[in-house]
Amino acid sequence: MKVRIPIAEDDKFVQLVSQWEKSCTNTESTLHQLSPYIGKLKSSIAKDLILNYSRPGELVVDPFAGSGTVLLEAVRLGRRAFGVDISPYAALLSRAKLSAPDTLDEALSQAKERLAAALLRPQPDSQIIPSWVKSFFHPDTLSEVINFADECQEQKDDFLLACMLGILHHQRPGFLSYPSSHLTPYLRDKKFPKDQFPDLYQYRALEPRLLAKVERAYKRKEFRVANDQYSFALKNALEATFPNEVGCFITSPPYMNALDYGRDNRLRLWFINKQGSEQIDRSQSQQREGFQEVMAKFSQQVVDSLVKNGYCIVIVGDQLNKRIKFPLSKTVLETFKTHAPELHLIKTIENSIPDIRRARRDHRGVRTENFFVFKKKNA
Numbered sequence: 001m002k003v004r005i006p007i008a009e010d011d012k013f014v015q016l017v018s019q020w021e022k023s024c025t026n027t028e029s030t031l032h033q034l035s036p037y038i039g040k041l042k043s044s045i046a047k048d049l050i051l052n053y054s055r056p057g058e059l060v061v062d063p064f065a066g067s068g069t070v071l072l073e074a075v076r077l078g079r080r081a082f083g084v085d086i087s088p089y090a091a092l093l094s095r096a097k098l099s100a101p102d103t104l105d106e107a108l109s110q111a112k113e114r115l116a117a118a119l120l121r122p123q124p125d126s127q128i129i130p131s132w133v134k135s136f137f138h139p140d141t142l143s144e145v146i147n148f149a150d151e152c153q154e155q156k157d158d159f160l161l162a163c164m165l166g167i168l169h170h171q172r173p174g175f176l177s178y179p180s181s182h183l184t185p186y187l188r189d190k191k192f193p194k195d196q197f198p199d200l201y202q203y204r205a206l207e208p209r210l211l212a213k214v215e216r217a218y219k220r221k222e223f224r225v226a227n228d229q230y231s232f233a234l235k236n237a238l239e240a241t242f243p244n245e246v247g248c249f250i251t252s253p254p255y256m257n258a259l260d261y262g263r264d265n266r267l268r269l270w271f272i273n274k275q276g277s278e279q280i281d282r283s284q285s286q287q288r289e290g291f292q293e294v295m296a297k298f299s300q301q302v303v304d305s306l307v308k309n310g311y312c313i314v315i316v317g318d319q320l321n322k323r324i325k326f327p328l329s330k331t332v333l334e335t336f337k338t339h340a341p342e343l344h345l346i347k348t349i350e351n352s353i354p355d356i357r358r359a360r361r362d363h364r365g366v367r368t369e370n371f372f373v374f375k376k377k378n379a
């Protein structure tokens, strides 16, 4: 097992935390904005954690990787990255960000090739398309989008499929659906009735929208990722194994019932897997017992695979609700204490989440984020 020199735990970090309130939308890599994801970590936070708790060349692991924020920042900063997630949408999005072609020119020519091949495919079988999916699109747009998704899947092109999913639904003209919300799929037909806004219900061609999306993705992509710099496993974290040379774990586990990754991603999931798209809501870690089991196993995996003096940062959100007697943060701390006494809690940071970053502002959603920094001490 590798041992490394401890990283200085200085107070510079406290100053960084005060910067986390600021938006990083106009400075982060535009690949982070490929397609929305509920419960996504802010990339500036991931960046600061990686810089402070890992070293260049080390392996950074996120076993609940979601849209791959930690993984993308890790490779951008010269680390190696390994991610795990149970959701096929998370897997697609993470892989897409990590495997994006090196240059805009390459990405655009690949997109044109896939669009041309998709046009040659037969009309999709209308019977396999559920009516709730049909309700979001003009029929001609829907046929184009299904054929493009199938072409990308056949060619194992995660990047372009993710670009398409990133413009799947919204109310703006650059998107493919009838007017609807962007993060989670809800039709806005009451706000934009068809008889008053007929233009919003016309056919929307995929090609110009997709090419514009690809251009946006490359606005700030000033780095290259080597093929051997990352890997990703689509599986339950309970079944994951990690190499015993992990320099740093950084993860934000699922917030139990606070977010529903299956329901909220249902339209994008349907295009990824036309049969099993609603399965994820029942994933084990949505309930308290399941969550505890996953955290217990995770803490043991950390003990087994983290280098000595390595760090594990767990980010957990809590709801500000007096009826919740046992907040998620407490569950994580107790579970780590019981199952992984080798890990020492060296820092706790509480950060309130501004309304603007929460998925639903009026919802009993997550209000504070706790950062727990554990360190594996020498035996």
Ligand SMILES: C[S@@+](CC[C@H](N)C(=O)[O-])C[C@H]1O[C@@H](n2cnc3c(N)ncnc32)[C@H](O)[C@@H]1O
Binding pocket: 037, 038, 039, 040, 041, 042, 063, 064, 065, 066, 067, 068, 069, 070, 084, 085, 086, 087, 090, 235, 236, 237, 238, 251, 252, 253, 254, 255, 261, 283, 284, 285, 286, 294
């Ligand atoms: C809070 S999100 C992570 C968000 C991520 N940090 C990002 O920036 O996008 C938690 C993730 O845990 C995943 N998840 C839930 N249960 C899981 C399990 N048992 N094993 C692996 N992943 C799981 C969900 O699919 C979700 O993507």
